[in-house]
Amino acid sequence: MENPKAVFISYAREDLAAARRIADALAAFDVEVWVDQTELQGGDAWDREIRAQIKNCALFVPIISANTEARREAYFRLEWKLAEERTHLMAEGTSFLVPIAIDTTMEDGALVPASFLRAQWLRLPRGVPNTHFVDRVRTLLEDHPRSPGQPAAPPRPPERPWIGKWTGLVAGLALAGGLWFLGHRAGPAAAGEASAVANRPEKSIAVLPFVNMGEAPENAFFTDGIHEDILTTLANVGELKVISRTSVAQYRDSQKPLRQIAEELGVRYVLEGSVQRAGNSVRVTAQLIDARTDAHIWAQKYDEQFDLNDVFAIQSALATEIAGALNAAISPQEKARLGSRPTTNVAAYEFYLRGREQFRAEDNTRDRLAKTEPLFAQAVALDSGFALAWKALADVHFLAYQTLDRSAAQLAQAKECVDTAVRLAPDDPVVILGLGNYYEVTNDLKAARACYERAVAAAPNNVDVLASLSSIDRKDGHWEAALAELRQAASLDPRSRAAQGRLDALLLSLRRFTELEQRQKLWADLGGRDGLLERYNAALLPFDATGSKAEAAALVASLSPLARKTEPNAIIINALWSFTIGDAPGLIREWQDAGPNWRFSPILDRFDLLSVAMAYLKLGQKENARPLLEKNRALLVDQLAVQPENTVMQSDLALTNALLGNREIARAQIARLDVPGIDGDQQEDLAMTYAWLGDRKRALELLAAALGRPTPPYGMAHGLEAAINWWPLQGDPGFEAIVNDPKNNAPLL
Numbered sequence: 001m002e003n004p005k006a007v008f009i010s011y012a013r014e015d016l017a018a019a020r021r022i023a024d025a026l027a028a029f030d031v032e033v034w035v036d037q038t039e040l041q042g043g044d045a046w047d048r049e050i051r052a053q054i055k056n057c058a059l060f061v062p063i064i065s066a067n068t069e070a071r072r073e074a075y076f077r078l079e080w081k082l083a084e085e086r087t088h089l090m091a092e093g094t095s096f097l098v099p100i101a102i103d104t105t106m107e108d109g110a111l112v113p114a115s116f117l118r119a120q121w122l123r124l125p126r127g128v129p130n131t132h133f134v135d136r137v138r139t140l141l142e143d144h145p146r147s148p149g150q151p152a153a154p155p156r157p158p159e160r161p162w163i164g165k166w167t168g169l170v171a172g173l174a175l176a177g178g179l180w181f182l183g184h185r186a187g188p189a190a191a192g193e194a195s196a197v198a199n200r201p202e203k204s205i206a207v208l209p210f211v212n213m214g215e216a217p218e219n220a221f222f223t224d225g226i227h228e229d230i231l232t233t234l235a236n237v238g239e240l241k242v243i244s245r246t247s248v249a250q251y252r253d254s255q256k257p258l259r260q261i262a263e264e265l266g267v268r269y270v271l272e273g274s275v276q277r278a279g280n281s282v283r284v285t286a287q288l289i290d291a292r293t294d295a296h297i298w299a300q301k302y303d304e305q306f307d308l309n310d311v312f313a314i315q316s317a318l319a320t321e322i323a324g325a326l327n328a329a330i331s332p333q334e335k336a337r338l339g340s341r342p343t344t345n346v347a348a349y350e351f352y353l354r355g356r357e358q359f360r361a362e363d364n365t366r367d368r369l370a371k372t373e374p375l376f377a378q379a380v381a382l383d384s385g386f387a388l389a390w391k392a393l394a395d396v397h398f399l400a401y402q403t404l405d406r407s408a409a410q411l412a413q414a415k416e417c418v419d420t421a422v423r424l425a426p427d428d429p430v431v432i433l434g435l436g437n438y439y440e441v442t443n444d445l446k447a448a449r450a451c452y453e454r455a456v457a458a459a460p461n462n463v464d465v466l467a468s469l470s471s472i473d474r475k476d477g478h479w480e481a482a483l484a485e486l487r488q489a490a491s492l493d494p495r496s497r498a499a500q501g502r503l504d505a506l507l508l509s510l511r512r513f514t515e516l517e518q519r520q521k522l523w524a525d526l527g528g529r530d531g532l533l534e535r536y537n538a539a540l541l542p543f544d545a546t547g548s549k550a551e552a553a554a555l556v557a558s559l560s561p562l563a564r565k566t567e568p569n570a571i572i573i574n575a576l577w578s579f580t581i582g583d584a585p586g587l588i589r590e591w592q593d594a595g596p597n598w599r600f601s602p603i604l605d606r607f608d609l610l611s612v613a614m615a616y617l618k619l620g621q622k623e624n625a626r627p628l629l630e631k632n633r634a635l636l637v638d639q640l641a642v643q644p645e646n647t648v649m650q651s652d653l654a655l656t657n658a659l660l661g662n663r664e665i666a667r668a669q670i671a672r673l674d675v676p677g678i679d680g681d682q683q684e685d686l687a688m689t690y691a692w693l694g695d696r697k698r699a700l701e702l703l704a705a706a707l708g709r710p711t712p713p714y715g716m717a718h719g720l721e722a723a724i725n726w727w728p729l730q731g732d733p734g735f736e737a738i739v740n741d742p743k744n745n746a747p748l749l
Helices: 013-028 043-056 066-070 075-087 114-118 131-143 162-177 188-196 217-235 245-251 258-265 308-325 332-338 346-359 365-382 387-403 408-424 429-441 445-458 463-475 479-492 497-509 513-518 520-525 532-546 550-557 561-566 568-580 584-597 610-618 622-642 647-660 663-673 680-693 696-707 733-740
Strands: 007-010 059-064 204-207 269-278 281-290 295-305
Touching (some): 007 013, 007 075, 013 281, 059 066, 059 131, 217 346, 258 269, 295 308, 346 387, 365 387, 513 520, 513 532, 532 550, 568 584, 622 647, 647 680, 696 733
């Protein structure tokens, strides 16, 4: 006797991938999806088998989509007709039909049998299952009555290994879904879609967010943590191109077809999966799909007691088996990293996952750090040997140091955490990155480079490592290398606004205006520049390229009076624009209106006070500038006590003394910085100081040299014409010649 608790899935062949996901979710919870064991290949025998399955199944699950709406003649429509005919024999209120819409197709006007419209539809975008769906099916199966005289179902045989179970499932789905054969789908549309990903790197993969199948919604953080750790583990295989978490996270619950997702992410393969945690057990399923054909290349299910060694073993096994499926070689060093176990303490791991989630929250920086630090601190308290948690705690202190508290004590806390992580895991690329971050913050660029080069060799798919190495290359004047590294980072994180923004900033420094203009479509695909600073930078592009002020002026004019006084980013762009166009009275007024909310720079607090002081000096109001300059000098002296080698702060101190009129002190300080080999940023900074000291000759020499190499956005030729910081040189024939020389606004590299 066939199992009276089986589920029959009916779908159009174009929706095979969605049918697989649904069947996989049910099978993971020991629900039998109707399968054919005889591998019938159509004809009368096939037809008889399908009719028998529909007659005897407990639930009939039609998958409804735009594809079923478009096909007015197909085998699935016969299946639907047979299912509806069976409902005529059923008692009123009997649950049999469970329609599932996998896109935006609505009940009203849908081309489905009338009985389908009387049933409650479930909505599973792209066929990605959720807990509610599985629970509903299991409940309906439990309530399903046996036919009169039908014996109870026999005891369930021992579960077969997952690979074998999946093989049988694929055969059954192929039968139930119509004429479909593995690796081939007919029709010009499918062929066209396949060609869209044909030029993607052969060993490229995106790990989509895993579905949380646990009963407790609060376990979502655990599912996301497992997903990220699997992604990170897989990224340790150097031969693979693995898309970063930031980009794949945007496809949670997406209704887009897998082929479109793969095209947007630039990959050939997609990994989907689910995590179920209940009590002391955890179940992880995963399927590797070829986006060109929607064919399942590999699938696996792990069902273990909740022991962290098992969880980390799952991550390692997944990475190893997927690398094997894609013919990616694994070096001995990579194999050792795949087998590593960061902690053996379940509670410490959970605190670490919660802290990692909170660290990325969109709170303001102060609140975010206040909530995050206790979580990582608890993780290391529970397991003092948890290197990644120590490194994460160091990140908290680094961010606090860079944004809130530039004290020696804060930096010392960061260093202590980094040193502990390095002692525990000296070869972990994430830990090595943390050590490099410390060296870069303290301006030891040689040591930072050594760390970043080690980290990128061990983790070539790590976007943070690539961005950090690019930062050092930029500071060292290796512009081509810096650009190549950010291009690689952007390809690994194609949907990340941060990664694309970093690349845009470098392209702007290189004055590649045409390429930046072409990238506007990319930003439109990412949803546009919704952040105010992003929109301001986009509006500045015409100004930097041609001197057009209309776009930026219009954006600034759109800011409300309240935003100009209270909203940090509105205050910043209002101030930056006034500073750029030389409006000294306007800048002072904005500073007064903003009061304690005043910020001039989105990066730390540089020029917050200097900008206003320069505006006063331009107006001849030295007495108003002096208190601001003295306060700025005191801040810089304190900061340099912690970072004595920080050349940016040294340069700012020299400029501050020049503005105060301490000419001899400023000249002595600037002389130590004005040495061969300094980069374009430093050249512009020194040129500014020489200008305020009255040494126009040296100022113009340095400025001309700076514009001959990549420069920061504030150093673009059109930005020099009226900016308050260049007021001492404006009107000088040599300065005007530099600003108006076409080569000083031409692309570099």
